[in-house]
Amino acid sequence: MITKWSRRLFTMAMASACLTGLAPATAQDVAGPEAANIDWRQFEGTTLRFLGGQHPASAALQSVVGDFEALTGIKVEVEQISWDAYFQKVQLDLSSPDPQYDLFLANGGDFDWLYGPTGSVAKIDEFLNDPKLTDKAWYDLADVDPKVLAAASWDGVAGHQAGTGSAHVVPFMSESYMVTAQQEMLDKYKLKLPTTLEEVRDAAKTIYEGEGGKVAGFAARGGVGVVNAALINFLLNYGGGDLDADMNSRLASTESAYVHDLLLNQILRPYGPQGWLAMEWTDLRARAAQGEFGIWYDADWFAVGYEDAAQSKVAGKLVYGNLGSADSKFADYYYFGLAINDKSPRKDAAWLLAQYFSSKPVMLRLAVENQLLMPTRASVYNAPAFAEKYGKWGNGTWLEAAKANLSQWSKPAFTPTDQQGSIKNIWAAGAHQIYEGADVNQTLGQVAADIDSLMERAGY
């Protein structure tokens, strides 16, 4: 018993130490929604409509809707559709004077930077400062990681970074990136978990050749996702970036050429997985869980699938860490939140749902019971139930890497602009060409020229 409590206390102390800058809290501090000094039933009888892309974040909302309805008397209709159809529907609904949906799933800057500055989605300040709608003490916004809140705000001025202007959502789920490896594979070839891309190259070669090509030495997301789940992170760590202060592309730089050549030509093409160009995030997650890769790099919360013994062959056999250059391990800070349609006549009721969904007790419950990772609140990371559930993954290395990201490495990696979606598409097509053998400098020069042309057309 003493040992058990000692372990818990030690874990909590470690968590607090890692989460510097975040308000410390424990599970005992987490009061349920009934403790909030607001009238949850003030909009009883209202019906809210939510639209989200198919994602665990949307599914998580669905899972707590019943409790919210019982608490407030507000009915919530949750609709999940494919991402491609989602973007189209969001555009149409936000442009309608009589919208169908009150809330949307905001998927990082791609959403907020596009719709926030145009005034299509509401700013959270108008709700936070209304005592009828928010009990500030109970909601405790200071408990939410300030970096993820900053990522969700931009003033719409070209060249300004994330963190300027008002926030449009309170993120309830975040995503950053970490490296994962099969411990047995590392042991077999006497390797340590790589911390730089150069180490990845050497380890990937050893594993791929040692396994006779049957196991990919290294994997990262393919498709368009190679940009936001790999290239941008490595660029940051090797001194590059997407756009300069004048909103011109930085992809034709020496640093960019080095990273593209190293990742695509020296690692993924010779030692990567078969069919890499079409390997989306769902494919990577599934194939990693089947033991097809020795080392891989992707979202931190994918570990939910890797560590599920019912569907994973590598559960309990993994080690996690942070990956970058010798100097830094930066990784993009992506997030999901509930954005409120500014034209909705039910904005206040919609805020009750957004507030409830991003509150301490709901986030803790979703994280521990529904495995919705990554939470954005320090109180959830500090909760003993959280540490107990996830502290064992990778012998503690997952939690360690997650907290290092949270406290030190995660930050918005892309320069805010409403053209990020198009930039990623142009960039990914160029990366695909390099992977298929095109000249690195020539291709990146063309990619940069195409992005500059796009930005000029967009008025930057």
Next chain:
Amino acid sequence: MAAISRAGNRQVWLAYLMVAPIVLLFAGLLIWPWLVGAWTSLTDMRIGRWGSEQFVGLQNYIAVLKSGAFWSSLRITAFFGFLCVTAEMSLGLGLALLLNRSLPGRSLFRALFIVPFMVPTVVCGLIWRQLLEAKGVVNYLLSFIELGPFPWLSSSGTALGSLVLIDLWQTTPQVLILALAALQTVPKDTYEAARVDGASAWQTFWRVTLPMIAPYLVIAFLIRAIELLQVLDIVMVASQGGPANSTMVLHLLAYRETFIGGFLGYGTSIAYLLGFVVVLAAIAVIRLLGLTQPKDERP
């Protein structure tokens, strides 16, 4: 005389009145959106920046026609359409001829061949995406005969061909249905007469069957050509225009410019240029249809 004229006028007005609802409905549902779209394509309208759009004349069309992405997508769309329509017409007609014969289990085969056509395109795309994965079922089966693995959708050299395969699987039955229906219209005594005259099977097909079903086949060709030039869903689900933009068809380019970039005016101009291409293709096929009818039967 005047009374007759008044009665005639009343009849004319009555006729106008009777067709007015459908004309108004047609105008509301088709012509008005078309006009709004045409106007949008002549502005610099951006999504989310409502009310700030300016009339830019043909600037969007000029910019699109100067862009390499448009011509690349047009080439890909035309090539994809040509491959699909050629293969579908040949396969569909061949299968229809087979299923028009008295074969055991003919009804079962007819039903089986039509099943893919009933699968929603998005579902079809998802199924085939799984089947054609690097470690998917198709490569697994090919491994038994020591072939592959092929990078079906994961190489810019093979992705478009893989999409053609998926489209063939799903929409050849559409041609099959039309061709089979056409074959049912050929009178049996025509075949009898050909047989009595000593015509071979090939001669019967070439001289009797094909001329009689040709107008139906041209219609099938027209429908498929128009559908293929506007293809979007299967590409979006199976390849998303990649890898390296190798499957970036025109409709997807218009979609991305409009809904990802937010360039409503620019994206709409691509869509209207696509519409223009479709109309041109349709006119070409309709002229072909005219040529298939004997001159004395033309109105």
